[in-house]
């Protein structure tokens with residue numbers, strides 16, 4: 012998820028593009044660049060690091076060009092670097108392109124272009140685009156772009172400029188956002204509305220396949236068939252901050268609603284065409300090494316640690332290898348029993364958490380192989396691990412982690428199935444059954460998101476309580492821990508999660524009249540047990556909201572309120588079960604007037620011990 016901006020007009024393009032990129036930094040901020048066209052031709056400047064590095068590099072340069080494109084990056088293919096930063100140019104240096112998205116067939120296209128004499132400079136998927144445009148260019152940039160996209164597989168919002176037609180930008184979108192901003196004698200393009208709001212509130216919203224030819228005094232849009240179409244003007248009423256949040260009140264709510272997309276992106280290219288095998292290209296272990304694993308240790312902090320707990324249940328169940336899960340700040344000092352036959356999995360959204368990084372180094376020092384599950388390309392954890400599984404959640408701005416957690420669960424499922432298929436601990440049919448369900452999960456996640464009203468209602472009713480309890484068994488217990496952390500960290504309610512069977516050994520003493528209890532009962536094999544645990548807390552007049560899988564209506568007899576999640580494979584239920592808990596924490600915090608995105612005492616990435 013990157014941010015792209017374009018301008019054609021009579022004002023200097025560079026400052027306008029930089030201003031727009033600043034508004035899109037929430038989409039990615041590991042490198043940036045601009046390309047402009049002036050009387051001397053094409054000028055390109057790009058820098059690794061935050062936008063400020065690019066501004067420094069541009070300072071003092073006379074850039075009065077009035078046509079240009081810009082990009083702020085969230086690396087997917089090729090680590091953050093000056094060379095991998097956008098814009099990328101064609102072999103002849105006449106065409107520049109910025110791109111948001113992933114070109115899935117870039118390796119084949121690169122080989123084909125290389126065999127025709129094209130020379131590539133970067134590690135990115137994007138660089139094939141300007142080379143293809145050059146290949147198809149016969150004097151008409153629109154035509155060259157149309158031919159180019161007919162060869163691309165994947166998602167993209169592309170902007171291209173050419174020395175030969177210096178008065179325009181040609182742009183196209185497929186599965187990635189792109190909007191046109193309409194001005195007087197100038198026009199704009201951007202990934203998202205925040206980049207345009209300073210200049211205009213009149214926009215064209217583009218459909219997949221639309222090709223835009225943008226000039227200072229004219230905007231021509233052709234649909235996927237090539238036919239010129241007239242768009243309706245979309246008048247933006249949001250203010251800038253609202254726009255960055257895509258119209259949501261907080262980044263947390265926006266990121267909760269981005270989960271269906273994040274789940275789909277994290278699965279992309281990782282399930283074989285026949286749908287019966289997991290493909291993890293970033294894992295470089297030999298079949299012998301995989302068979303030689305005697306123990307797995309998952310280590311992380313906070314929400315990432317909770318994802319590891321789900322990983323333990325799933326890996327032990329599907330791969331039959333003993334799995335320990337350790338809080339990183341404990342792992343690094345407890346003299347862990349780790350050796351060359353141990354696979355250590357470190358999980359970190361930011362990839363920069365100090366305790367997790369130290370745990371990784373400790374594991375390596377003791378001879379273990381380390382797999383990193385992280386959301387940030389080339390982060391420290393990614394750079395120091397032996398193997399990586401990237402989660403494609405996109406930038407997570409809100410301190411409370413949501414979409415990173417569910418994509419970490421996807422990574423746990425993929426790792427478990429990958430190990431199972433290499434160690435033959437599962438029948439191919441069972442692997443396919445889970446993969447089929449996993450591929451459909453984003454649809455069911457959307458169903459859960461569309462049913463937030465009863466959760467909001469419960470939150471409004473109980474948001475003034477200072478204590479709350481989460482109970483569950485098995486996988487539900489692991490998810491209950493995450494639900495209680497979400498509630499604690501943004502609403503400041505003292506929430507605790509317990510293995511439901513443990514209540515009667517002490518904690519039940521804390522269950523008093525009207526105290527909210529969130530009971531997770533999604534696991535078929537443990538359902539009856541959970542029903543009796545709910546009866547236990549109800550007997551002390553607790554107020555119970557239960558989460559159950561569709562069809563398990565018996566729970567209605569014992570709980571005050573029931574939230575049903577769509578039917579799915581029991582091991583996959585955590586991805587659907589946590590979403591109502593994220594929403595519950597969010598609305599509780601909103602009703603208590605908390606600063607949801609920046610909760611007190613917390614930071615998004617904890618880089619100190």
Ligand code: AGP
Pocket residue numbers: 312313314315358359360361362363364367410411412413500614615616617
């Ligand atoms: C979760 O909402 C918190 N922000 C925090 O617990 C977080 O999960 C923890 O600090 C680990 O961060 P990481 O995934 O970036 O390593």
